[in-house]
Amino acid sequence: MRLKEYLALFVLAALWGASFLFIKVAVADMTPLTLVAIRLIIGTLGLLWLIPFRPSITQGWRSRLKGYLIVAIFNAIIPYLSISWGEQYIPSGMAAILNATTPLAIVIISNWWPGGERITWIRAVGVLVGFLGVAVLVGPTVLDVQTSTLYLPGAGAALLGAISYAFGSLFASRMLRGLPSLQPAIGQNAMGAVILAPIAAVALFIQPQPAPQIAIGWSIAAVLALALGGTALAYIFYYWLIERVGPTRTLIVTYLLPCMALVYGALLLHETIGINALGGLALVLLGIFFTGKKTGQRALEIKTIKPEQDIQH
Secondary structure, eight states: OOHHHHHHHHHHHHHHHHHHHHHHHHTTTSOHHHHHHHHHHHHHHHHHTTTTTOGGGGTTGGGGHHHHHHHHIIIIIHHHHHHHHHTTTSOHHHHHHHHTTHHHHHHHHHTTSTTOOOOOHHHHHHHHHHHHHHHHHHHHHHTOTTSOTTHHHHHHHHHHHHHHHHHHHHHHHHHSTTOOTTHHHHHHHHHHHHHHHHHHHHHHHHSOOOGGGSOOTHHHHHHHIIIIIIIIIHHHHHHHHHHHHHHHHHTHHHHHHHHHHHHHHHHHSOOOOOHHHHHHHHHHHHHHHHHOHHHHHHHHTTTTTOOOOOOOO
């Protein structure tokens, strides 16, 4: 890899890592449903402007509408909503670490998935080590009597997002395989926007947000940054890297992303990085390493077709 490719990889990790920061800021002033609907709409618009410059992106999209629908549900709607809801009660850095467990979930699900990879002993060890990291990350705080009663459900929601990404990755690999570069990302985000936008509009009409909670200032900036940076621009960098260095090397972003999110949370949100967070992160990343390159490569697809992965969130 050349210098510009390393720089692109770092920018990609920075963009996806910052997504958890932006979510944390935005949900302080708007509901998760409103946030995700706006994210999908603006993110889709941020990707559609590429079509005049690369018309080949749109080839064959009408034949994959069912695939876009299913992948949008598992790769965008469910994880975006669950992670956004969870971040109301847990630190953004913790949400990023829990989101990083997607490759571990893929290993488990793929064992029973039609045509999926069968689990091996080394991968089983990786899964156990990774989820031991989750226990180390979440467990000590649960024992604190001052912890919010919704802390554990919040962590569970973030973990649900990672599991949904795993299903989304497997559905995408079956239903959206072989499409032109960037079309899967545009398709899943557009379909997600079509589904959620009217639901969010009806929800706002039925129960308007109180004036003090209407998103202003930093919250608006966070939503725009999340949609245009963490969604649209991140996909562009991702596919640029895939085309030049391949998916295996681009997989490095899986290890960088939660680390970046921890740094953002500590520096900008003053979140405490405890020994349990560092220990949990180390175990989760070690578990991802043990699950193997091929499975890890599938996990990275989450953020594109995802992976998506959007790998995340």
